[in-house]
Every structure is written in C-alpha cells, then in structure tokens.
Amino acid sequence: MNPNLQESEAKMPDMNRGKGQNKSYSPFQLGIQRFMKNKMAVASVIVLFLIVIVCVMAPVFTNIDPEETNLLLIEKGPSDEHILGTNGVGQDNFSRLLYGGRVSLIVGFSAMFFTLIIGVVLGSLAGYYGGKVDNLIMRATDIVLMLPFLVLVLTIMALIDKVTIGLFVTIIALTSWPNLTRIIRGTYLSLREQEFVLSARAIGATDFRIIFKHFIPNAIGPIVVNATLMMASYIIIESGLSFIGFGIPKPTPTWGNMISEAQNIRILRNHPHAWIPPGLGILVTVLSINFIGDGLRDAFDPKSNRR
Amino acid sequence: MDAANDALVKVKNVKKYFPIKGGILKRTIGHLKAVDDVSFSIMKGETLGIVGESGSGKSTLGRVMLRLLDPTEGSIYFNGTDISHLNRRKIRPHRRDMQIVFQDPFASLNSKMSVAELIEEPLIVQSSLTKAERKEQAIEIIEKVGLRAEDRLKYPHEFSGGQRQRISIARALVTRPKFVICDEPVSALDVSIQAQVLNLMKDLQDELGLTYLFIAHDLSVVKHISNRVAVMYLGRIVEIATKKSLYNNAYHPYTQALLTSIPVIDHGQNDIPRKTKIKLTGDLPSPSDPPSGCTFRTRCPMAHERCSLERPELIEKDAGHFVACHLYTE
Numbered sequence: 001m002n003p004n005l006q007e008s009e010a011k012m013p014d015m016n017r018g019k020g021q022n023k024s025y026s027p028f029q030l031g032i033q034r035f036m037k038n039k040m041a042v043a044s045v046i047v048l049f050l051i052v053i054v055c056v057m058a059p060v061f062t063n064i065d066p067e068e069t070n071l072l073l074i075e076k077g078p079s080d081e082h083i084l085g086t087n088g089v090g091q092d093n094f095s096r097l098l099y100g101g102r103v104s105l106i107v108g109f110s111a112m113f114f115t116l117i118i119g120v121v122l123g124s125l126a127g128y129y130g131g132k133v134d135n136l137i138m139r140a141t142d143i144v145l146m147l148p149f150l151v152l153v154l155t156i157m158a159l160i161d162k163v164t165i166g167l168f169v170t171i172i173a174l175t176s177w178p179n180l181t182r183i184i185r186g187t188y189l190s191l192r193e194q195e196f197v198l199s200a201r202a203i204g205a206t207d208f209r210i211i212f213k214h215f216i217p218n219a220i221g222p223i224v225v226n227a228t229l230m231m232a233s234y235i236i237i238e239s240g241l242s243f244i245g246f247g248i249p250k251p252t253p254t255w256g257n258m259i260s261e262a263q264n265i266r267i268l269r270n271h272p273h274a275w276i277p278p279g280l281g282i283l284v285t286v287l288s289i290n291f292i293g294d295g296l297r298d299a300f301d302p303k304s305n306r307r
Numbered sequence: 308m309d310a311a312n313d314a315l316v317k318v319k320n321v322k323k324y325f326p327i328k329g330g331i332l333k334r335t336i337g338h339l340k341a342v343d344d345v346s347f348s349i350m351k352g353e354t355l356g357i358v359g360e361s362g363s364g365k366s367t368l369g370r371v372m373l374r375l376l377d378p379t380e381g382s383i384y385f386n387g388t389d390i391s392h393l394n395r396r397k398i399r400p401h402r403r404d405m406q407i408v409f410q411d412p413f414a415s416l417n418s419k420m421s422v423a424e425l426i427e428e429p430l431i432v433q434s435s436l437t438k439a440e441r442k443e444q445a446i447e448i449i450e451k452v453g454l455r456a457e458d459r460l461k462y463p464h465e466f467s468g469g470q471r472q473r474i475s476i477a478r479a480l481v482t483r484p485k486f487v488i489c490d491e492p493v494s495a496l497d498v499s500i501q502a503q504v505l506n507l508m509k510d511l512q513d514e515l516g517l518t519y520l521f522i523a524h525d526l527s528v529v530k531h532i533s534n535r536v537a538v539m540y541l542g543r544i545v546e547i548a549t550k551k552s553l554y555n556n557a558y559h560p561y562t563q564a565l566l567t568s569i570p571v572i573d574h575g576q577n578d579i580p581r582k583t584k585i586k587l588t589g590d591l592p593s594p595s596d597p598p599s600g601c602t603f604r605t606r607c608p609m610a611h612e613r614c615s616l617e618r619p620e621l622i623e624k625d626a627g628h629f630v631a632c633h634l635y636t637e
Contacts, residue, residue, distance in 0.1 A: 024461045027419050195415035199478070201375055203429040204402035213428075217419040 031221075034299040041295025044288035051285055055101035064092040066099040066253045075271065084273045087261055091253075097277050100253035104282070107169055107248075108235040108289075114173035116227050119180030124211050126181065127188025134185070141178035149175055157246040168248055172234055183226055187219040221300035228293035232286045239282050255282050314348035314384075315486055315518045316372065316405075321345050321381035321391075323364070323371050323542075327595055339595040341367040343542035344381075346621075349486070354512065354519040356533030356550075358526050358565065362591050364542040365522045366410075369488045372520070373407055374398055385486070403433040406479035410491040412471035416463040422449070422474055423459040429482045444481060451514075452477045453507060469500035473507065480511065488520045493528060505531050527569045530554060538562045541594055541602040544621065548628035558630040560607050561587075601633065609634055 025033070035041060054061065064082075070090035077085045084093035126137040156171055157163055191197060191214075200210050216223075241247035242256025243263075250257060255278040262268045262275035322345075324338040341364040349355045359365045370376045372383055374390060383391045390401055406429075409415035416425055426445045430436055436444070446456045452473040463471055472492060479487055489508065493501040509532055512519060523529045529536055530550065537547040538561060546559040557563045564587045589606050592598055598605050604614040611633070619631040 024465065026421065026462055027464065195409040195411060196417040198370070198375055199407070199409060199415050199475075200417075200428070202373055202402065202407045203432050203478075203482070204399040205428070205432050209432070213420070214417050218417065 031300040035295050038295040038298060040291050041299075044291035044295070047284060048288040048292065051101065051281070051288070052105060055098055055105055058095070058098035058102060061098060062092070062095045064095040066091060066095040067251045068092075075267070077271070078273050084277055085271060087258070087274060088264075088267075093258070093274050093277070096253035096258055097255075097281065100255045100258055100278060101281055101285075103165060103248065103252060103254040104235050104238055104256070105285070107165060107172075107238045107254075108231045111169045111172040111176075111234040112227050112231040114169060115177050115180055115230060116223070118173065118177040119184055120216070120223065122177070123181040123184025124188065124215065127185040127192065128207065128211055128215065130189075130192075137181065138185070141181055144175065144178045147175070153241065154246050157241070163247075163249055165248060165252070168238070172237060176230070176234075180223075180226055180230065183222055184219060187222050188215055191215055191218055221297070224300065225293055225297040228289060228296060232289040232293070235282065235286055235289075255279075313351050315351045315386060316520070317348040317384040318368075318372060319346050319382045319384070321368070321371060321383060322379045323367050323376060324379045337595055340364075340542050340597060341594060342371060342378075343597075345539075345542070345544055346381075347537060347544065347547060349518055349520060351485075351518055352512075352516055353534040354521050354532050356521045356523060356529030356536040357539055358523055358529050358536060359539035360524060360591050362541075362594060363539040364594070365524075365539050366490055367542075368539070369407065369490050369520060369522050373402075373405055373488060375407075399433075403429070403482040404484050405486045405488070406482070406484040407488045407490060408472070408475050408479050408492045411495050412468050412475055413463075413495075415475055416471055416478075418463050421460060421462050422454075425463070425474060426459070426477050426481050429478060433482050445477075448477045448481045451511065452480075467500075468496050469504055472496060472504050476504075476508065476511070480515065480517075483515065484517070486518045486520070488522070490522045491524065492521075494524065501528070502531075508532065525569070526554070526565050538565065541592065541597050543602065543631065544629075545603065545632070546628075546630045547621070548625075548630075552625060552628045556625075556628075558624055558628070558635060559603075559632050560609050560634070561603050601631075 068091065070086070073082070073086045073090040075086065075088060076082060076090075079085070082092050082094065084097065086092055087096070122137050122140075126134040152175060153171060160167065197210060197214055200214050205213075238247055238254060239256030239259065242254050243260045245260060247256050248254050258278040259275050259282075262271075267274055321342055322340070323342040324340050326335040327337040327339055328334065329336040343364070345368060347355070357365045357368065367376065371378045374383070374393070378391050381391065382389050385401060385405060388401070390398055393401070420428070423442070423445060426448065427441045430441045430444060434441075445459060449456055449459055454470065454473055454477070458466075463474065466474065472495075475492070492508070493504050496504060505528070508519070511517060519532070521529060521532055526536070533550050535547065535549050536553045537544050538553075538559065539545070540561050546553065546557065546562045553562065554566065557566055568587070587606055592602065592605055598615070600616050601607070601610070601614040601619050604610040607614065613633050617633070619633050619636065621629045621631045622636060624630050624635050
C-alpha cells in the first residue's frame with residue numbers, strides 16, 4: 001500500500017491551516033530546494049559560474065591578443081607582462097587560457113544544445129508514437145552507435161580543410177545524439193502507460209499537447225541530468241581531439257590545444273606554467289559540471305539512488 | 308433492455324482482442340480476448356455497475372467505450388451516434404460529453420501540474436473560454452467536489468488519496484459531461500474515505516444529471532451506487548439485472564459465489580440464503596486460452612457436460628434479468 005494513503009483526510013485541513021498557508025511549492029521548486037541542500041553541487045555552481053565569468057569577460061582581464069605571435073618571445077617563463085609565460089610561437093599563455101576556456105565552454109554548451117534538440121525531437125517521436133516510427137529511429141541510433149566515434153571523427157577532420165568551431169560542434173552532435181534519444185524514448189515508454197496520459201487522451205488533448213504538457217515535464221529530470229553530464233564529456237572530447245591535433249586548428253586557442261603543446265618533453269619538464277593551468281581548467285570545469293549533474297539527478301529524480 | 312429510446316450509451320457486440328506476438332518475426336500467434344462480444348445499454352441518468360475479477364476485461368471495456376482503445380469489432384453508440392469508427396479529430400467534440408475517473412489517484416494526475424492547470428486543461432482543449440471564464444468554472448467545480456477554491460494553486464503531492472480523487476472527479480466533470488466512466492474510483496482508497504467519495508459521486512450525479520458506468524471488483528461497493536449491475540467473467544457478461552433482482556435472486560453460479568464472498572456481520576438480515584453458499588476455487592483461466600463452451604465451467608460447482616460443448620447465450624430469465632448459464636436453458 002502506498003504510505004500516503006494512510007493519511008486520514010480529516011488531518012489534512014489542519015496541516016494546511018497550521019504552517020504556511022500560502023506556501024505551495026511546485027515539484028520544480030521542491031527540486032531546487034533539494035538541490036540547494038547539496039553543498040557539493042552548489043559549490044560547483046559557484047565555481048563554474050566564476051569560470052564562465054572569467055572566460056566570457058576575458059578582455060577585462062587581459063589586453064593581449066591570444067593569437068598574436070611574437071617570435072622574439074618564444075617559450076619565455078612567467079613575467080609581469082606574461083603571467084604564464086609564452087608558448088612556442090610567442091603567444092601569451094594567460095590570454096590563451098582565458099580565450100581558450102571560452103572556446104571549450106562554447107563547444108561543450110552548443111554541442112550539448114544541438115544534441116538535446118535532436119534527442120528530444122527524435123526521442124519524443126519514437127517514444128510517443130512507437131511502432132514503425134520507433135523502429136526506424138531506433139535502427140538509426142543503432143547505426144550511429146555502431147560507427148566507431150574516434151575513427152569517424154578523425155576521418156571527417158582529415159577530409160575537411162578548415163575545421164571551424166561550428167563544424168566541430170555539428171560533428172560531435174551528429175555522432176552522439178543516439179544516447180540521449182534512447183534515454184528519452186525509454187522514459188516516454190514508461191510514461192506512456194501511466195493513467196495521467198490516458199486521462200489527457202480522454203479529454204481529447206492533441207499529440208502536441210500531450211508531448212509538451214505531459215511527457216516533457218515528466219521527463220525533464222533525466223533530460224537535464226543527461227544533458228549536463230553530456231556537456232562535460234563534450235569538453236573532454238574537444239580537449240582530447242585537440243590534444244592529438246584533430247580538434248579545432250591551432251591559432252584558435254582552446255584548452256586542448258594548449259595542453260597539446262606539452263607533448264614536447266622540454267615544455268612538459270621545464271614549463272609547467274604553460275600546461276598545468278589549462279589542465280586544471282578542464283579538470284575543475286568538468287568536475288563541477290559532473291557534480292552539478294549528480295546534484296540535479298538527486299534533486300529532480302529522487303527515486304534513483306546516489307550512485 | 309432494448310428500450311433504446313432513452314439509452315445514452317449502447318454497446319453492441321463489442322470485442323477487444325489483443326494480439327499475442329511471438330517468434331522471431333513477431334507474428335501474431337494468438338489473441339487475448341479481453342472483451343468478447345459484449346452488448347448492453349445504459350439509460351440516461353442511471354448507474355450501471357460492472358463487477359468482475361481482475362482480468363475479467365471490465366477496465367478494457369471502459370476504455371474501449373471511450374475509444375481510448377479501439378474495438379476489434381462491434382459498435383458503440385453514444386447519444387445515438389456510432390463513435391466506434393470516428394477518427395481522432397472527429398471524436399474530439401464527443402469527448403466533452405464522456406469522461407473517465409481512474410482508479411489510482413496517484414497515477415492519474417500529472418504531478419507536474421497544479422490543481423488549476425489540471426482542472427482547466429479539459430476546458431482549454433474542449434472550449435474557447437477566456438482565462439477568466441475558465442478560472443470561474445474551475446473554482447465552481449472545485450467547490451462542488453468538496454475542495455476549497457484556494458486549493459487550486461496547490462500541487463497533487465500536497466493532497467491525500469481521497470482529495471486527489473476529488474481532483475480527478477473535478478477534472479472529469481468540468482466540461483459538464485453527460486456520461487462518466489468510473490474505473491474503480493475508490494479501490495485505492497481507505498475504507499472510511501471510500502464512502503465519502505461514493506457519496507460525493509452520488510450527490511454529483513443527482514445535481515448534474517450524470518450517467519455512470521461504475522466499474523468495481525466487488526459487489527459491495529457497486530451495491531451502494533448502482534441501479535443495474537452487470538457481472539463480467541473472462542471478457543463476457545454472465546449476468547445483468549437490476550440491483551434488487553441481482554442481489555436478491557442471482558441466477559448465475561458465479562454471481563452467487565461473488566455474493567456469498569461479501570463479508571456479512573449480521574446473518575439474520577442477510578438476503579442470501581445460507582445454503583447457496585458457493586466457494587470459488589482456482590484462478591481465473593487465461594483469457595488467451597479460455598475454456599471451451601462456458602468459460603466459467605472450470606470453476607463452476609454445477610458444471611455439466613453441455614457446458615463444455617456450447618457457449619451459453621444471455622437469456623432473459625425474468626423481466627430485465629439476463630443470465631448466460633445452461634442451468635436456465637431447457
């Protein structure tokens with residue numbers, strides 16, 4: 001028996017009258033309250049917020065162009081003008097750290113956004129309509145999942161001359177939408193059998209209304225949680241690909257590009273100021289995003305226990 | 308039963324078979340006969356109770372009648388219109404006249420919507436009322452079902468089971484339907500609250516002139532609210548009669564068994580003669596592989612040879628009292 005059923009009806013009005021007559025929280029507000037109690041997640045929000053602010057407002061903190069080369073200042077150590085020294089072509093490391101963070105965050109966020117759109121649309125269609133539509137979309141996800149990600153990305157990058165940020169984001173989104181699509185479809189399949197969906201059908205609600213008013217609000221927990229965690233993994237993918245030289249091409253600063261300079265053993269040994277900050281940048285950003293994702297999962301999907 | 312003039316709902320030879328798929332190619336290898344050739348009608352303003360064990364097809368029947376499921380065969384007439392083959396768009400205007408209250412008040416309300424959103428949603432879908440008019444109608448119905456107008460800003464998780472069921476009822480009634488299917492609306496509630504909700508539904512019926520199809524799994528709840536009662540077994544109606552006739556003079560062995568299973572405190576005032584006490588043994592046979600002939604014969608103490616050969620049809624034993632049993636066919 002559901003424990004909530006045990007509450008006698010006579011007791012309820014008293015409770016309402018007692019405390020907080022005007023206080024009535026929506027499930028979303030309750031989720032935010034639960035999230036706020038998670039210290040790790042809140043700290044991560046603050047840290048991530050600071051990182052975003054610093055990267056977005058990069059011109060305030062440095063007035064050196066991150067792409068400007070200066071052959072007279074190659075691999076210099078930290079100085080007053082160049083706080084983190086300069087790299088192999090004389091670009092300022094500090095400036096590249098800030099502007100590179102921008103690129104990494106933009107890549108992570110926009111790839112997540114695109115994946116989200118593809119995933120929600122296809123997942124909704126598959127999960128809501130089922131049958132042939134579902135079959136078609138699920139076979140498409142199978143095919144995309146079957147392709148080896150790294151080989152595919154390397155091939156595409158090798159074929160294309162000039163990889164821009166937009167193109168890079170598109171490639172990531174087009175190769176990684178199936179996971180989210182499957183999660184959304186799975187959530188819908190379980191929602192579809194619930195009586196409140198039948199109830200919406202019984203009043204004659206349109207498919208559009210049922211999807212937007214009944215399915216998405218009830219699936220928002222898994223969607224948000226997975227989108228957040230995906231963003232972290234995209235940042236890592238960007239750095240990983242940049243590190244092996246198949247990411248966003250060199251003059252553009254990214255954290256991955258900066259670390260890739262440490263492939264040189266001399267820089268690795270003698271210039272830790274050149275590669276530790278971008279490494280820390282990736283670590284702290286990804287860690288914060290993951291903590292936020294975990295916090296969101298605990299807050300909005302209380303049934304799933306902490307893993 | 309066929310005084311069809313003031314029948315609001317008429318169900319004619321309705322069947323609902325669910326295909327059973329199997330094998331690698333997912334071919335249909337059989338059918339689950341959830342509802343098998345059911346006919347009856349419901350008069351304006353009456354309550355027809357439908358009783359049966361779990362798996363007897365009573366909920367499926369309710370869902371087919373509202374076209375939440377499509378019937379495999381047969382027709383459903385609502386207010387004289389055959390709605391059994393209307394497409395989704397054509398059936399939409401009819402939906403404001405027929406509604407459903409579900410069993411589980413925790414599953415049938417979208418927990419992400421406030422009470423106001425839940426109750427106004429049918430109006431948004433079904434009418435072109437302004438926001439203020441919708442609010443006014445919602446408040447009116449909220450107060451009718453015994454909640455307070457300020458409750459409309461709350462969310463379902465703030466209510467108990469009985470109060471949630473009141474919200475469900477308000478949602479079902481806000482478009483002022485003529486016909487409401489109550490799919491075990493009190494089964495999930497505490498006994499003390501069951502009576503409150505049943506009385507509320509009865510009062511609303513009188514006030515708004517509603518017609519109910521009341522689905523339940525035991526005869527005691529149905530007795531309280533119904534005018535007529537139909538007993539279902541494995542997708543078929545085995546007995547249908549007025550409440551008085553059914554409770555005093557049940558013909559079908561299954562109905563008799565259900566009646567004797569109602570716990571009674573005072574035997575002296577009990578209508579059922581003690582000698583007819585029948586104990587049911589065994590489980591409901593699988594609806595995908597029902598017994599031949601009379602589907603009840605495997606559990607029937609009075610079964611004889613003919614029961615396995617021939618399927619009994621509903622016959623009118625007394626005026627308005629129909630029974631499908633070979634004991635009463637000569």
